[in-house]
Amino acid sequence: xxxxxxxxxxxxxxxxxxxxxxxxxxxxxxxxxxxxxxxxxxxxxxxxxxxxxxxxxxxxxxxxxxxxxxxxxxxxxxxxxxxxxxxxxxxxxxxxxxxxxxxxxxxxxxxxxxxxxxxxxxxxxxxxxxxxxxxxxxxxxxxxxxxxxxxxxxxxxxxxxxxxxxxxxxxxxxxxxxxxxxxxxxxxxxxxxxxxxxxxxxxxxxxxxxxxxxxxxxxxxxxxxxxxxxxxxxxxxxxxxxxxxxxxxxxxxxxxxxxxxxxxxxxxxxxxxxxxxxxxxxxxxxxxxxxxxxxxxxxxxxxxxxxxxxxxxxxxxxxxxxxxxxxxxxxxxxxxxxxxxxxxxxxxxxxxxxxxxxxxxxxxxxxxxxxxxxxxxxxxxxxxxxxxxxxxxxxxxxxxxxxxxxxxxxxxxxxxxxxxxxxxxxxxxxxxxxxxxxxxxxxxxxxxxxxxxxxxxxxxxxxxxxxxxxxxxxxxxxxxxxxxxxxxxxxxxxxxxxxxxxxxxxxxxxxxxxxxxxxxxxxxxxxxxxxxxxxxxxxxxxxxxxxxxxxxxxxxxxxxxxxxxxxxxxxxxxxxxxxxxxxxxxxxxxxxxxxxxxxxxxxxxxxxxxxxxxxxxxxxxxxxxxxxxxxxxxxxxxxxxxxxxxxxxxxxxxxxxxxxxxxxxxxxxxxxxxxxxxxxxxxxxxxxxxxxxxxxxxxxxxxxxxxxxxxxxxxxxxxxxxxxxxxxxxxxxxxxxxxxxxxxxxxxxxxxxxxxxxxxxxxxxxxxxxxxxxxxxxxxxxxxxxxxxxxxxxx
Ligand code: NOJ
Numbered sequence: 001x002x003x004x005x006x007x008x009x010x011x012x013x014x015x016x017x018x019x020x021x022x023x024x025x026x027x028x029x030x031x032x033x034x035x036x037x038x039x040x041x042x043x044x045x046x047x048x049x050x051x052x053x054x055x056x057x058x059x060x061x062x063x064x065x066x067x068x069x070x071x072x073x074x075x076x077x078x079x080x081x082x083x084x085x086x087x088x089x090x091x092x093x094x095x096x097x098x099x100x101x102x103x104x105x106x107x108x109x110x111x112x113x114x115x116x117x118x119x120x121x122x123x124x125x126x127x128x129x130x131x132x133x134x135x136x137x138x139x140x141x142x143x144x145x146x147x148x149x150x151x152x153x154x155x156x157x158x159x160x161x162x163x164x165x166x167x168x169x170x171x172x173x174x175x176x177x178x179x180x181x182x183x184x185x186x187x188x189x190x191x192x193x194x195x196x197x198x199x200x201x202x203x204x205x206x207x208x209x210x211x212x213x214x215x216x217x218x219x220x221x222x223x224x225x226x227x228x229x230x231x232x233x234x235x236x237x238x239x240x241x242x243x244x245x246x247x248x249x250x251x252x253x254x255x256x257x258x259x260x261x262x263x264x265x266x267x268x269x270x271x272x273x274x275x276x277x278x279x280x281x282x283x284x285x286x287x288x289x290x291x292x293x294x295x296x297x298x299x300x301x302x303x304x305x306x307x308x309x310x311x312x313x314x315x316x317x318x319x320x321x322x323x324x325x326x327x328x329x330x331x332x333x334x335x336x337x338x339x340x341x342x343x344x345x346x347x348x349x350x351x352x353x354x355x356x357x358x359x360x361x362x363x364x365x366x367x368x369x370x371x372x373x374x375x376x377x378x379x380x381x382x383x384x385x386x387x388x389x390x391x392x393x394x395x396x397x398x399x400x401x402x403x404x405x406x407x408x409x410x411x412x413x414x415x416x417x418x419x420x421x422x423x424x425x426x427x428x429x430x431x432x433x434x435x436x437x438x439x440x441x442x443x444x445x446x447x448x449x450x451x452x453x454x455x456x457x458x459x460x461x462x463x464x465x466x467x468x469x470x471x472x473x474x475x476x477x478x479x480x481x482x483x484x485x486x487x488x489x490x491x492x493x494x495x496x497x498x499x500x501x502x503x504x505x506x507x508x509x510x511x512x513x514x515x516x517x518x519x520x521x522x523x524x525x526x527x528x529x530x531x532x533x534x535x536x537x538x539x540x541x542x543x544x545x546x547x548x549x550x551x552x553x554x555x556x557x558x559x560x561x562x563x564x565x566x567x568x569x570x571x572x573x574x575x576x577x578x579x580x581x582x583x584x585x586x587x588x589x590x591x592x593x594x595x596x597x598x599x600x601x602x603x604x605x606x607x608x609x610x611x612x613x614x615x616x617x618x619x620x621x622x623x624x625x626x627x628x629x630x631x632x633x634x635x636x637x638x639x640x641x642x643x644x645x646x647x648x649x650x651x652x653x654x655x656x657x658x659x660x661x662x663x664x665x666x667x668x669x670x671x672x673x674x675x676x677x678x679x680x681x682x683x684x685x686x687x688x689x690x691x692x693x694x695x696x697x698x699x700x701x702x703x704x705x706x707x708x709x710x711x712x713x714x715x716x717x718x719x720x721x722x723x724x725x726x727x728x729x730x731x732x733x734x735x736x737x738x739x740x741x742x743x744x745x746x747x748x749x750x751x752x753x754x755x756x757x758x759x760x761x762x763x764x765x766x767x768x769x770x771x772x773x774x775x776x777x778x779x780x781x782x783x784x785x786x787x788x789x790x791x792x793x794x795x
Contacts, residue, residue, distance in 0.1 A: 414600025
């Protein structure tokens with residue numbers, strides 16, 4: 001059997017394909033979803049009737065429900081009046097038929113022009129049905145899984161009156177100190193772009209006019225994930241080549257896929273705030289990529305431009321608008337300081353018209369003028385069918401980091417029938433709130449914990465002791481100082497330091513009664529993951545490490561299950577615990593999915609979308625590093641540890657350069673072998689590559705065999721290195737992957753296309769190009785792949 005894959009070109013979307021091939025030739029084309037027949041005529045005819053105030057009203061958004069940012073309470077709460085006067089075009093955080101219909105009736109019935117509101121919401125990993133967090137979904141290396149998550153969440157949001165989701169987040173995240181890595185697709189631009197497309201497809205279904213499609217807001221434009229030192233909201237600073245080649249790629253992919261809206265980011269980029277950045281918002285996004293949806297600011301980001309020191313209120317609003325920022329989220333500046341500046345001639349009305357055009361286009365495309373309301377439905381209960389989907393996706397996201405044989409026992413996983421008594425411990429074992437992860441709209445009560453799932457399988461054979469909490473009293477004190485107004489302390493039981501010694505001792509006694517101990521440790525979704533949750537310590541919080549060490553000291557075989565929204569430091573665990581499963585924040589069916597893998601009903605197939613560090617001091621740590629003049633290894637794979645012959649090489653004196661577990665890593669209960677990869681042509685003339693557009697010029701083929709005794713799925717990964725470019729290129733870059741299912745003994749031939757799309761890079765003139773060179777090519781099961789071939793591009 002032959003499998004040939006190129007994720008960047010989903011066969012389903014021919015229209016997108018045609019438009020993207022034009023973009024590659026430098027000719028942006030309109031998004032077919034926003035260019036439906038007659039749509040522009042309707043927009044223009046409505047625009048002509050609008051007063052300046054009505055136009056500006058379309059550009060104003062408020063949070064009229066719960067707050068997802070600071071300062072909401074200070075804002076205007078006379079929302080009924082604002083809507084009736086046409087002074088608001090959108091709300092966020094208003095959810096459900098009753099609330100959305102309430103405001104929509106005012107907009108449709110009391111305003112002069114009856115323009116519907118558009119409601120937006122952070123639907124990040126499902127809505128009522130809570131799937132694993134996006135970082136986990138990326139670990140599946142399975143774009144259809146992302147489509148399922150997006151589609152399910154979108155359909156549920158639409159049924160709640162919300163036709164616009166603030167998702168997907170496509171920021172490249174290479175520093176797990178940044179709490180928002182949980183919402184990302186991890187460190188890699190290729191994986192990030194493939195997944196970005198899948199999320200957009202799942203939400204928008206290639207057709208915004210479908211009654212259950214939702215418009216996406218791709219965020220946070222741009223480069224928010226590169227916040228210096230991983231501190232949220234911090235500045236970013238990088239070369240234009242890195243910006244384009246690494247950080248902008250997933251946004252570009254999302255735009256090619258038809259993304260209807262974008263959200264600007266809080267950070268500045270090379271000194272210019274992203275929310276008032278003409279280079280990113282107009283030059284790149286509109287002129288180069290042909291984006292014709294609208295851009296909404298992030299929460300309060302227009303007003304925060306004052307803190308960026310680029311002017312007073314009127315000035316920053318003008319700068320944002322002129323740069324290409326169409327809608328002011330929860331900022332109230334557009335509504336108050338723009339009209340006057342248009343009247344005085346400081347802002348041309350044509351700029352307002354263009355912003356309003358873009359917003360109306362999306363409202364028309366979504367069919368909101370025809371169907372502004374939503375039918376009230378019964379309170380949402382997750383169906384068995386949706387639970388099954390959440391479980392299936394979660395099954396694919398779990399990454400088996402380690403499964404070393406234990407003397408006299410063999411490999412601990414899978415657990416099939418070996419252990420009669422199992423001790424389950426740790427603060428994530430029976431924790432419904434944190435298992436679903438941050439940014440969850442769903443009800444934690446619907447979450448299945450690992451304790452529940454294991455007790456379904458083991459009954460009395462399961463022993464349980466929590467051992468310790470996620471946070472100790474000291475963490476609570478620290479977090480409160482950071483500004484949680486006492487809420488953390490009350491959530492974890494006050495500022496008293498709990499007596500972990502006693503609870504740990506009780507857990508140790510529980511472990512001693514069992515054949516095997518499972519420790520479920522992790523991170524608080526509420527306090528430590530997501531927005532405003534950067535950390536400088538990446539170890540387990542509270543007394544968790546102490547608990548782990550105490551249980552390991554009993555000599556019982558230990559399986560560690562890590563539930564966290566970011567790579568944590570697992571160095572001690574990796575040295576002392578034989579089996580480790582990275583489970584991320586696995587969502588409402590997380591307990592079942594983890595049990596599926598622990599018992600071998602599901603053979604793990606997830607791979608790391610983000611390198612796991614040995615120490616936080618290595619961050620930002622990622623596999624696609626640039627070469628140095630003094631590589632530590634003496635070979636080009638500077639992420640593979642070997643002894644260095646000299647002190648004067650690029651390395652740390654107190655730790656290895658390499659990741660503890662590298663990008664793409666993940667074990668299976670079976671083994672896979674790879675043939676040496678081959679190329680369909682060993683050399684290709686440069687002219688042919690440059691003229692090929694999106695068409696591949698070469699195929700890289702490899703045979704993958706399941707050499708073990710159980711069926712399994714391998715994520716086959718292809719990496720390339722441009723060895724002789726005019727601008728230095730990373731030591732490896734992922735340029736293809738495929739999930740391949742193999743029965744025991746079965747072999748499949750996998751082919752990856754290579755063409756301009758995969759081979760290009762930005763030269764010193766910051767132009768995408770390909771030059772004569774040799775590409776090294778590796779295919780294997782992680783970024784450490786060793787099976788190698790090469791391709792020459794000749795004059
Ligand atoms: C701020 C966050 O950065 C963004 O991701 C989110 O969509 C908005 N708040 C709205 O909640």
